[in-house]
Amino acid sequence: MNRTTLRQVTGPISFVLIVLVCWFVAGMVADRMVQQELDAALHTQRQMSTSIVDNMAEVIASDLAMSRAIPATMAEMDVVQHALVQSQNYAANGEAAEPALRAALLKDAQMTKVSNFLHDAQGFSGLDQIWLVNANGICVASSNSINNPLAAESSFVGADMRTRGYLTNALLGAFSEAYGVGRASGEPGIFIAAPVYAEGLLVGAVVAKVGIARLRHWVAHVGTFVADDNGVIIMAHNSELEGHALPSSRVTQMSPAERRLIYHREMFPDMRIRVDAQVRQQAPWVPAAVAGQLFGMSEQRGPALYQARIGLNSGLSAHLVDPLAAWPELLRNHKRDHLLVFLTLAGTVALAWVITVSYVRERRHHRATRDLAEQLQSANTLLSAEARHDALTGALSRRYFLDLLRHEIERARASNEPLCMAIADLDHFKQINDRFGHAAGDRALEHFVDTCRAELRGADAIGRLGGEEFGLLLPATDLAGGREVVERLRLRLKAVPSPKLPPSVGLSVSIGITELSADDLPERIMSRADMALYAAKTGGRDRTEALPPDDTAPPARTVANVW
Template sequence: MNRTNLRAAAGPVSLLLIAFVCWFAAGLAADRMVQQELNAAVRTQRQMSASVVDNMAQVIASDLAMFRAVPATMAELDTIQHALAQSRNYAANGAGAESPQRDTLLKQPALAAISRFLKDAQGYSGLDIIWLVNANGLCVASSNANAPRSLVGIDMRSHAWLTNALLGAFEEIYGVSPRHREPGIFIAVPVYNDGALVGAVVARVGIARLRHWVAHPGTFVTDGNGVIIMAHDNALENHALPGSRATQMSAAERSELYRRDHFADLSIRPVSQLRDDAPWVPNALAGQFFQTPVHQSPALYEVRDGLNSKLASHIVDPVAAWPELLYTHRRDRLLVFVTLAGGAALLCVLTLSYLRERRHHSATRHLAEQLQSANTLLSAEARHDALTGALSRRYFLDLLRHEIERARHAGEPLCMAIADLDHFKQINDRFGHAAGDRALEHFVGTCRIELRDGDAIGRLGGEEFGILLPATALAAGFETVERLRIRFRNAPSATLPAPVKLSVSIGITELGPDDPAERLMSRADHALYAAKSGGRDRSEAVRAGDTAPPARAAVTAW
């Protein structure tokens, strides 16, 4: 082959070699540029996901602490302790079986009084049901004792939420009600009398009351066995995490606790095809991406265990910028290749790079603004109740302490009231939880009409609300809550069915010279209890110096 032919052959080879080198270099450059965008996008989105799951964990911990307080307080009451001690001779006759002593238990005056007390406590606590179980595992009293399917007279020893309580340990566990097939969180507190274990107080709060835990897309909650008990996407509920304790339980154990013997598997695993689809993703970052059967694209996964309970909050948040990043990488490689392959296109490439960088900074700034907006929204959600718009319990209590300090410094009076909607559970049972939600919204709307701009209302839990009246003496405060009570009863809501009759019971007290916030709330709660005991749909007041609710005649004198 002569020199001319060699030159002719070397030309195409050189062009191919140069094109290959340019393409390889363009790939390296595109990898570096898109990695920067990916890092910025993931960092911003991870902050948002962490904020969501942290806020979710705080809400769960706060709600559970409120629900735990009810059975824990009941376990310390002398009436409860004595009732269980006196019922120790009633024995169970087989796990889950109904005792022939049921009619006897229902006719016992002392136990009937306890059942009525449990019913009243359930009404303002936000719990679905409360049971009293003696040391033999027999249910002797219930907040729904007279219901046809109540558990009075039923042997409850086989229930997982009761086993540890009858051994003297506090128990809090998710499960499904054996008779009503309703999922909920069961809280069991052992009861002692003169140092001896005499039984337990068991309460259940239904999952339907806790749906606000998973308000954000991609969130779900698992119990201590790794079972998804609630999720923003209902299709994920009753799935189990791979390798969790639920997958190792026997079918009998799963049936006893969950009323089902099989759980679909929800696999949250590293993205298997990521290195094939996007080899430019750094190994350290690729290990942080996950996928599920629902989310096949790369997603961020955050979990918060503990929460002062056996529950865990999770979020699977797909990387929003992923499709655009794939497109950006292909485009950038081609652009860099064109730049390296032809010097004539240098000016064009520089212009496009400038535009790309400008768009990159704009996107980063936009993501930062989104993060700031999300943080502002989360802060507002922490301050206000999502359903009613009233102040959240935590923010209301902080405001109460601040107003107490301000009132003492200024030498002004201060009134605190607690309001509880009457027969709220019956509204939920007869007309549905949506009607109950409308009733709560109607009450808060009525408060906003009747109260001053400087007054405050907060949702303490369930259908219970706190009302703060700064610079208000007790007599004026009592007149204010009376007007509120009458307006709420006489002004029906257009969003509720006509048969719904609404009323509210209110207890009010004034700030004493040395009152901390807890004592002020306790007196207001005593006054509320007096209003409930006096027949509901009424207001009662307790003066700062009183240690117990006043007589009805003293109240009506204001």
């Protein structure tokens, strides 16, 4: 074989080898480049998703803490304790005896008064239903058993409730709460049970239900959902996921009878949140450690970040499945980088062109990173503002108001100054919504907050506790002075109507106020203010009631004497 022939043979072979080597090296360089982009995208998006799920967990914990306070407070009231002591003679004798028990309880004047009390308490507490269960497991009073014979017949009055899971621990003396589906209404909710003691003896429990419909703001962000302690998704931003079960959850080990008892259903489709095995198939350049952090669902395309917060002191857990927004672009970038590096290695002419494209791409990458950072900062600012202020009225949010209350209590004690707290509730607010529409109700809430700002000092604070209920903090103010302030506020609300409301809308407010004592906790002073508010509402509304720090003060006895 002569030299010419050898050159003709080895030339194409060398060219093919060079092309293969350049392609292989270009692949390694492209892998490294896109891995850096993936790390940056994961870091930025993980910060945002962590902030979202942490805020979601805080809202859940705060809402449930407020809901727990109502039955816990009622369990301490004399009227509840006395009613349960008096009802110990009601006991279960089988399902056939329930109609007779219901009829006897509905005719019992004392239990009717207690049901009226529960109905009024439900009206301003934000709960869907409240009922009392004696130590024998019999429901003796219910908030929906008055004024309507049909409602009375469908209420829990007279029912043997010992088989309710949420009640078992309460009748053993422990506070409990659990998710469940109402047997009569079929509506899901959180059931809270607080044991009631009288003179050291367990006499029954106060049970309250918060409907899931009231808590939909928990899953306002796309991809969020909430699961109970059995691993069942009880609410989700995508409602199609509700009723699914998390992988290896406790509900999969329960018997069909247990599932029907709690959820009124037996089948729970698998949520199938799992490490996305397709990541390495689509992109072999993704490190195994990084691929193990990316999850997939059958309902979505592409990998996602998965965040979960458990141990919210309620059995509930907060979850977020956040699709990796940069994934399609990363796949495109890898293919492009591979080709660009290959062309760079192929020749000096292509090198100049590749450098230009790489420079433009780097500029775009930095701009995208800067934009993501700005979006993260904007999102954090928005989340902080939403956490501090109510979107409708501009008043402090409930969570921030509670934080401020704790701070003001510490400051008042450190400076040895008085501190007053009041709870205000707009009278007949539901009637305003029913007659004039929810827009008028919103204007009424805004007008009340504007009136508070005009009447209160700059150091005072107003927060929206929920619905038409507001909390007021009056630092460096004793009870007598605080009562004068809120009385002026009440009179001003009536005297100065809102120009945004129809003339026939007459606004009035009931206010309960109390003063900080030496050993008060935030929950205690809020409970006293709530009792004072109840005294104002039961005393005819459109009035102010003050409750001194002493629990045995006349206003507290006045509430009990209503019965």
